[in-house]
Amino acid sequence: MDMDGTLLNEQDKISPITRDYLIGLEKQGVRLVLASGRSYTRLLGYASELEMDQHGGYLLEIDGVALYDLANQERTKFKTMSPEEIRGIFSYLTTQNAESQAMFDDGLFDFFTPEIYEKKKRIRQEQNLPDDFPWTAGPWNWLTDFRDGYGNLHYIQSADEISCPINKLQIMQEEQPLAELYERLQDKFSDSFAIYRTTPRQLEVLPFGFSKGMGIRKLMEKEGWDKDEVLVFGDGENDVSMFGEVTHSFAMGNAKPFVQKQASEVTGTNREDGIVQALKKLDI
Numbered sequence: 537m538d539m540d541g542t543l544l545n546e547q548d549k550i551s552p553i554t555r556d557y558l559i560g561l562e563k564q565g566v567r568l569v570l571a572s573g574r575s576y577t578r579l580l581g582y583a584s585e586l587e588m589d590q591h592g593g594y595l596l597e598i599d600g601v602a603l604y605d606l607a608n609q610e611r612t613k614f615k616t617m618s619p620e621e622i623r624g625i626f627s628y629l630t631t632q633n634a635e636s637q638a639m640f641d642d643g644l645f646d647f648f649t650p651e652i653y654e655k656k657k658r659i660r661q662e663q664n665l666p667d668d669f670p671w672t673a674g675p676w677n678w679l680t681d682f683r684d685g686y687g688n689l690h691y692i693q694s695a696d697e698i699s700c701p702i703n704k705l706q707i708m709q710e711e712q713p714l715a716e717l718y719e720r721l722q723d724k725f726s727d728s729f730a731i732y733r734t735t736p737r738q739l740e741v742l743p744f745g746f747s748k749g750m751g752i753r754k755l756m757e758k759e760g761w762d763k764d765e766v767l768v769f770g771d772g773e774n775d776v777s778m779f780g781e782v783t784h785s786f787a788m789g790n791a792k793p794f795v796q797k798q799a800s801e802v803t804g805t806n807r808e809d810g811i812v813q814a815l816k817k818l819d820i
Contacts, residue, residue: 747777
């Protein structure tokens with residue numbers, strides 16, 4: 537299951553109905569996999585809420601770049617990107633009037649333009665946020681508190697300030713300018729990186745060749761799971777790669793039309809417990 541826009545609502549919460557239903561399935565032998573662009577530091581709390589460590593669950597982190605075996609507390613990271621590898625694309629991003637974040641396991645390097653900074657200042661004032669509230673944007677808004685998993689924050693002015701291996705890049709802007717930036721990035725950098733639209737206002741850049749689909753395929757091979765034994769749920773373009781790996785794939789009702797067309801079925805939205813709707817439809 538994808539997280540943002542699929543398992544989680546806009547408040548980053550799992551609904552009680554979905555939580556209880558999934559735990560009930562685990563007690564019958566079903567194993568859960570959380571497939572997310574997030575690092576394990578921002579997934580362990582949800583895994584605990586779902587009791588996944590008691591039932592052999594997995595975290596497919598960073599869009600397939602890492603795998604966390606909850607039962608055995610074992611983590612495998614397949615790839616990171618050095619500061620040198622990302623310097624060119626990150627330097628380009630600093631010219632594009634977007635917010636760009638270089639993510640590592642427990643923190644991030646954050647760049648945003650003066651124009652975006654002024655927008656953030658207005659929002660902070662309107663929302664009366666405390667002085668220590670982070671300046672970081674998230675997938676749904678211009679100010680998001682990532683300190684629950686990415687507490688090590690660095691605000692930077694250039695790519696030269698990135699000083700450690702990076703898991704992925706995140707780029708945030710409003711929907712239309714972000715769609716245009718996506719096309720420019722694909723044109724300039726698709727031979728070197730995997731670039732995905734994860735929400736209408738967020739892009740992610742991964743090491744070349746990596747995807748959630750590749751990650752779920754590795755896990756299925758490891759566990760000996762057949763295509764018709766695995767269900768996939770997602771709402772973003774970075775989830776589409778998983779759809780092709782299984783027989784039963786479900787796009788959420790809140791997914792864009794392109795994503796819905798790639799899935800075998802469409803279920804309810806993340807606000808409507810769409811995962812539970814699909815499971816009941818299959819008599820699971």
